[in-house]
Amino acid sequence: MNETTMESAGETSATTGGKLAIIAYSGTADKLIPLGVLAQAAAAMGFAVEIFVTGFSLLAFTKERHELPFAAEYAAMAPQLAESLSANKIAPWDEMLRQAKELGARVHACSMMSTVMGLGPDDFGDLVDDVVGAATFVAAAEGAETFFI
């Protein structure tokens, strides 16, 4: 790679839209909100957005609907929070994620944990683009703002 190319590459990652890469792991209902908000906000800013769904969060992305638990420590706040989200007309997390995807966000399901949880590619809803290994995500997340949620 010559110096000019190098500088161009540097410019791209340092000064254009940026990149957000999230590992969605915990699978509590409340944590889907920051997932949706961050993905939607970053995509709207022109960021590349890469989401890697693994662990218990896989249950939020299956065709079959699962009743997800709320964070144990704040479970008592769940009904009040749900009511307030609705009263304030905050879009549901999956709608925010759908908006992010229309702007280019990509959602990957973790192949290893899918296997462990007995989930095949056909078990996931249309929010999931593909099923990949952790290495693919780690490569895609280079230079990104990275969060484990």
Added chain:
Amino acid sequence: MNETTMESAGETSATTGGKLAIIAYSGTADKLIPLGVLAQAAAAMGFAVEIFVTGFSLLAFTKERHELPFAAEYAAMAPQLAESLSANKIAPWDEMLRQAKELGARVHACSMMSTVMGLGPDDFGDLVDDVVGAATFVAAAEGAETFFI
């Protein structure tokens, strides 16, 4: 932006003090410790520090004092840990954060979740600098070491 400016911008983010950007979300009492420690350590190293308070962590930043829950899985360790933190003269998390702020750290409350939780700008204590949207934080976190706590 001309090339000289571009390179200057690159220099700043790549070679000076660095940047730390934390999303404080979970709101368990124990997780305020790494928040304080990381912010204080990074600020003391000359890093820019940006903290975005959202979710249940907003309850740790209100004027009104809330009794925060401890991580459910380790709740039995809470008394012993509190005693040991005190015996080892570890500064409380808010004091560490205050030290970080004296060195330039900035603390932002999430506007959306503040609204959802019925909190206005006047409800926050003096650790909070302002109330902003997620997009503002995502922009400020570019090039940072980013953590979701």
Added chain:
Amino acid sequence: MNETTMESAGETSATTGGKLAIIAYSGTADKLIPLGVLAQAAAAMGFAVEIFVTGFSLLAFTKERHELPFAAEYAAMAPQLAESLSANKIAPWDEMLRQAKELGARVHACSMMSTVMGLGPDDFGDLVDDVVGAATFVAAAEGAETFFI
């Protein structure tokens, strides 16, 4: 630092193998899986891997064996998950971490939390390379994909 040196520094961090830096904090048994998987995958890709063990996760790295709790919200899934991990011949997290370390990954225990939890350097097993302060980790994590697990 002159401009040539500066550009070389930029090249290194922008174009070689990359870096992964993880803070292992939560200390639930389930979260050791993504810790092992990410470390192993990144190390195999030629990434520098830096792991900072703090909080309750220190209990997973002591010579003395501790029975770690499972994420409270998904505790009911623990037996089924353990069985499926075994049936699918997924390596245990510590074996994955050991593979990562053979490829250069470094594991640091947090000095402050070690003290708070009454753990000295000799209390840690051989997965831990050294006991350091948060500032050392923050410095080592510059330019990395950073995750708080």
